[in-house]
Amino acid sequence: MVRFLVDRLLSLVPVLALVLVVIFSLARVIPGDPAVTLLGPGATQEQISALRLQLHLDQPVTQQFLSYVTGLAHGDMGRSVKSGRPVFEEIMRRLPATLELSVMAMLMAIVVGIPIGVFSAIRANSWFDHLVRVISLVGVSTPAFLLALILQLFFGIYLGWLPISGQTSPFIFTERVTGFALIDGLIAKDPPALWDAFLHLLLPTTVLAAFLAATIARFVRNSMLEVMGQDFIRTARAKGLSRYAVIFRHGLRNSLLAAITVIGMKFAEMLGGAILTETVFAWPGVGRFMFEAIKNRDYPVIQGATLVFAAMFVLTSLLVDLLYGRLDPRIRKKMQ
Amino acid sequence: MDHLLYFLKRNTLASVGLLLLALLLLMVLGVPWFTEMSPVAVNMSQQLLPPSWMHPLGTDYFGRDVWVRVIYGGRYTLAIGAGVVMVAFLMGVSFGIVAGFVGGWVDTVIMRSVDALLSFPTLVLAIALGAAFGPSLTNAMLAVAITLAPQFARVARAQALAISVKPYVEAARCLGVSTPRILWHYVLRNGMGPLLVQASLALGSAILQTASLGFLGLGAQPPAPEWGADVSANLPYLRASAWVALSPGVAILLAVLSFNLLGDALADWFNPSKRHAP
Numbered sequence: 001m002v003r004f005l006v007d008r009l010l011s012l013v014p015v016l017a018l019v020l021v022v023i024f025s026l027a028r029v030i031p032g033d034p035a036v037t038l039l040g041p042g043a044t045q046e047q048i049s050a051l052r053l054q055l056h057l058d059q060p061v062t063q064q065f066l067s068y069v070t071g072l073a074h075g076d077m078g079r080s081v082k083s084g085r086p087v088f089e090e091i092m093r094r095l096p097a098t099l100e101l102s103v104m105a106m107l108m109a110i111v112v113g114i115p116i117g118v119f120s121a122i123r124a125n126s127w128f129d130h131l132v133r134v135i136s137l138v139g140v141s142t143p144a145f146l147l148a149l150i151l152q153l154f155f156g157i158y159l160g161w162l163p164i165s166g167q168t169s170p171f172i173f174t175e176r177v178t179g180f181a182l183i184d185g186l187i188a189k190d191p192p193a194l195w196d197a198f199l200h201l202l203l204p205t206t207v208l209a210a211f212l213a214a215t216i217a218r219f220v221r222n223s224m225l226e227v228m229g230q231d232f233i234r235t236a237r238a239k240g241l242s243r244y245a246v247i248f249r250h251g252l253r254n255s256l257l258a259a260i261t262v263i264g265m266k267f268a269e270m271l272g273g274a275i276l277t278e279t280v281f282a283w284p285g286v287g288r289f290m291f292e293a294i295k296n297r298d299y300p301v302i303q304g305a306t307l308v309f310a311a312m313f314v315l316t317s318l319l320v321d322l323l324y325g326r327l328d329p330r331i332r333k334k335m336q
Numbered sequence: 337m338d339h340l341l342y343f344l345k346r347n348t349l350a351s352v353g354l355l356l357l358a359l360l361l362l363m364v365l366g367v368p369w370f371t372e373m374s375p376v377a378v379n380m381s382q383q384l385l386p387p388s389w390m391h392p393l394g395t396d397y398f399g400r401d402v403w404v405r406v407i408y409g410g411r412y413t414l415a416i417g418a419g420v421v422m423v424a425f426l427m428g429v430s431f432g433i434v435a436g437f438v439g440g441w442v443d444t445v446i447m448r449s450v451d452a453l454l455s456f457p458t459l460v461l462a463i464a465l466g467a468a469f470g471p472s473l474t475n476a477m478l479a480v481a482i483t484l485a486p487q488f489a490r491v492a493r494a495q496a497l498a499i500s501v502k503p504y505v506e507a508a509r510c511l512g513v514s515t516p517r518i519l520w521h522y523v524l525r526n527g528m529g530p531l532l533v534q535a536s537l538a539l540g541s542a543i544l545q546t547a548s549l550g551f552l553g554l555g556a557q558p559p560a561p562e563w564g565a566d567v568s569a570n571l572p573y574l575r576a577s578a579w580v581a582l583s584p585g586v587a588i589l590l591a592v593l594s595f596n597l598l599g600d601a602l603a604d605w606f607n608p609s610k611r612h613a614p
Contacts, residue, residue: 014448015448015451015452016455018448018449019455019456021452022452022453022461023464026465133349134349137596137597137600138589140540140596141540141544141589141592141593142589142592143548143551143567143585143588145548145551145568146585146588146589149571149574149581149582150582153574153582157574157575268457269457270457272457272459272460272462272463275459275460275463275552276459276548276552279552290463291552294463294553294554299467299468302467302468303464306456306464309457309460310456313455313456313457
């Protein structure tokens with residue numbers, strides 16, 4: 001197990017190095033002198049020189065890259081051109097909000113997606129199965145921002161049931177211990193705050209979960225169909241196991257194995273959707289921070305946020321690999 | 337080809353996709369016959385009118401007919417889809433095929449770079465690249481193409497690996513055919529099927545992602561009637577005149593859906609075990 005983990009981590013090194021090169025180049029492919037572009041028209045020569053110095057633009061590129069990487073190792077992602085504050089701190093302050101949103105969305109997608117997938121596999125080619133196929137194709141074809149707007153219009157403006165922006169209402173003052181509004185509400189033992197946080201989560205979570213749930217349902221359906229056609233399922237049936245046991249203990253367990261990889265990959269993919277969702281719902285997370293940075297051409301922030309998203313992506317795939325080993329005895333054996 | 341058409345016709349979802357696509361093409365090619373209104377002419381006396389016979393989808397804040405903007409936007413969307421996939425195909429396939437055919441350290445370098453690009457959530461990478469290149473439609477398309485290229489590289493590499501050991505490639509080598517010629521005439525032509533499926537599947541996400549970049553202000557710039565940019569430009573009027581922001585959004589949905597329906601059916605077509613399933 002340890003050996004597997006070490007091997008897996010070592011194989012990440014060249015990939016991570018290239019990831020850093022890509023992110024580093026982001027601020028270097030800006031046409032012209034980045035310092036001039038960043039400061040915009042009306043900047044004085046002194047300001048430009050100062051920024052060139054701050055961004056190490058006066059050094060050779062390799063030197064620049066090295067100091068960028070050394071900085072990262074110390075948790076230094078540079079300073080925001082807009083606010084002047086350290087990018088790393090700014091991102092860390094917003095990360096809990098993004099994590100809260102994406103973890104809730106993933107839970108929702110799993111809770112909705114897996115049962116639907118199983119049911120449409122059991123009833124393959126029934127009207128339910130066809131309906132699910134159509135809905136999930138529509139689900140993966142809908143731009144996140146369109147779904148967000150429709151939900152905002154219907155539940156927020158037309159019915160007036162749910163809040164359409166922010167993580168909490170302005171009049172809620174729980175102490176921000178963790179930055180996760182739900183957990184902070186629990187710690188403060190403040191039911192109204194907890195309820196408020198929950199209501200604020202509903203719409204953005206649904207938007208983020210829709211795409212993922214559609215993908216999970218389709219994938220579970222297909223892998224379930226494949227598994228249910230195999231010999232060991234026939235054996236299980238032949239030895240007189242109940243329908244329930246065959247479907248859940250033998251069928252679902254084996255098809256979930258394949259589904260986990262997809263869920264993990266799509267979870268990370270969903271983080272990209274967080275930029276759109278957070279922007280539409282004014283959610284105070286990393287995604288909206290990145291959006292604002294784009295408007296302000298704040299490259300250190302864009303680089304930092306991209307790095308955080310990539311890190312979450314790589315971490316998730318590592319976790320998936322480990323989980324995969326835990327769940328499948330055959331792979332566990334190979335690992336040891 | 338006849339078989340494929342028959343297969344698509346028998347598949348209800350694929351037929352719906354074909355129909356949607358045909359409507360889109362008809363609209364895009366026939367715009368001048370449908371209307372003489374301009375998608376960009378401002379008419380401030382006709383601000384934010386609700387849908388009517390004159391303006392089926394109402395008018396926007398500048399008094400422009402939303403329906404006309406949506407159909408002109410279709411031109412952008414088709415061009416975006418085709419352009420992005422073409423660039424991604426060219427980039428991905430050329431690297432992938434070389435990696436698979438040449439092997440060795442070339443393969444390692446190319447595929448590790450592909451892995452690095454795949455270590456980003458696609459939309460995040462597209463947004464980051466788009467932000468770096470600067471906001472314009474061409475840059476947004478290039479950014480999205482770069483994020484889609486690795487998938488083509490993977491498929492092309494797998495195809496090249498499988499084909500490079502075939503006897504006819506060996507025969508060509510013995511005859512002294514040059515490597516570029518082998519790659520072009522033998523490997524690429526015989527490995528085209530899965531690459532085309534990949535291309536048809538990528539069309540939908542190319543459109544969706546470029547629209548998302550447009551929505552964030554990184555794509556087409558006003559007054560171009562691009563759908564994603566139009567949704568975000570009309571957000572301030574969502575409460576009072578929802579149709580202005582929703583119409584281009586629904587248009588994106590329908591266009592992407594038509595490509596996804598077709599791509600889905602094509603993937604089934606190339607999968608022999610599913611070809612005969614209803």
